[in-house]
Amino acid sequence: MTATYHKYILNFKHPSGTSRGVLKTKETWFIVLQNHGKKGLGECGVFRGLSIDDLPEYEEKLKWTCKNIHLGLVDLLNELVQFPSIQTGLEMAFKSLESENMFELFPSEFTKSKGSIPINGLIWMGSEAFMKQQIKDKISEGFHCIKMKIGAIDFQTEINLIKSIRKEFSSQDIELRVDANGAFSKEEALEKLKILSDFDLHSIEQPIKQGQIEAMSRLCEVTPLPIALDEELIGVFSKTQKQELLQTIKPQYIILKPSLVGGFKGSDAWITLAENNTIGWWITSALESNVGLNALAQYTYTKQSKLPQGLGTGGLFTNNFESPLQVKNGTLEYNISIPWNLKNLKAF
CATH class of the missing domain: 3.30.390.10 (Enolase-like, N-terminal domain)
Known part of the structure; x- marks a missing residue:
């Protein structure tokens, strides 16, 4: 070999x-x-x-x-x-x-084009007008779950954006998640979570920077809004460390990016521990190409999670590889009638 x-x-x-x-x-x-x-x-x-x-x-x-x-x-x-x-x-x-087919790593109804994965629509940070346009686009594309990046522009502007969504769409119409990428200070986090909780959000990802275990634990204990750990899982390798982290912080959810947490084996270990501790989870990409996204999607489908996953990133790039992956009506599908095209990858 x-x-x-x-x-x-x-x-x-x-x-x-x-x-x-x-x-x-x-x-x-x-x-x-x-x-x-x-x-x-x-x-x-x-x-x-x-x-x-x-x-x-x-x-x-x-x-x-x-x-x-x-x-x-x-x-x-x-x-x-x-x-x-x-x-x-x-x-x-x-x-x-x-595998018989080098792109079919986890055969399932998904890879036969008979099953799909619910995903969230991702709203990137930018000007208020840019973010509003993205939100309109995602809703018109049939997404029922939207994830907004927050923490880079003025907090009140972000609140106004969320308020404008909720004026038109209830939580039954659109599930809203927000991702702070650790942008809040530990002193202001709880106050901001209280303000955000008025808008019937599903959850907030990583409100404060990772590594502040005690502060995150206190926050998860008193939060009015479910907290999902994301960056917090990076660099936590052993089963004992994983168990200690979850039992200390007691988050409502964890988010798994296989490329950051040790692949499928590492993700399996986190999922087992989360479920044993009654902690919810979902899987997201780490901005891989369609080659990596394909493997993540196939793996995710086998887990049969009912929650929307963060796997809608294939369309972000100008030079991604053509693949059977398609986003339709807020779901990720595998269309076997579309061939793979790896001509941009010199190894092929």
């Missing part, structure tokens, strides 16, 4: 704003396995500025991984605990190699 790695830069159609800054490009890497004429493809979706494995030696680790591919998946995953995005890419690549 041989393995090679390849860098690819995804270009955003529009600069996309979060409280951490504006995104114009997204770096990603691919691992290609070859064995007896068969190929396997996996995506290592490192997220610069967020991933625990955003390290100077990232490419060196990819090189080492490809050189030592003979060790097999189990040993490699154990060696790569500090590099969750490479773990994810390897899991995909091995599954892809072993």
Whole structure:
């Protein structure tokens, strides 16, 4: 078996704003396995500025991984605990190699075009007019769940936007989630959550920066609005650490980005612990290309969660790969009549 790695830069159609800054490009890497004429493809979706494995030696680790591919998946995953995005890419690549169809990693009704996944429509930060237009677009596209990035513009402007949505659409019509990406200070967070709770929101993601365990625990205890941990899960590797984090903070939800939490194996571990502690969960992409998004969607479908997932990011880029993934009426579908096109990926 041989393995090679390849860098690819995804270009955003529009600069996309979060409280951490504006995104114009997204770096990603691919691992290609070859064995007896068969190929396997996996995506290592490192997220610069967020991933625990955003390290100077990232490419060196990819090189080492490809050189030592003979060790097999189990040993490699154990060696790569500090590099969750490479773990994810390897899991995909091995599954892809072993599959009859290299793009069908988790066969199900979804991959037969007979099932779909409810997803949220994502509203990026920007001017009030830009955010309003996105909201109108998502509603007209048939989304029943909208997720708004907040925390970068004036809080009152964001409240006015949410108020304007609720004037037209009740929580029965549109489920609203907000994501602060850790933008609130621990001193002001509770007051802001009280204000937000007036608008019948589903939840808020990561209201304060990760790593403030005591403050987040207190917040989850008294919050009037369900809290979902996101960045808080990054870099928490062992089962004991995961258990301690959930039992200390006691969040209402956790959000799993497999590329940031150790792939499918890492996500499975979080899901088991969450369910044992009566904590809800959903899965979101970390801005992977359609190659990674395809694997995440297929994996997610097998979990049969009823909650809308965060998997609607495939249309954000100008140079994504054509794939069977389609967003229709607020759901993600797999249209088997649309072929894959990887001509932009030199390895293919």
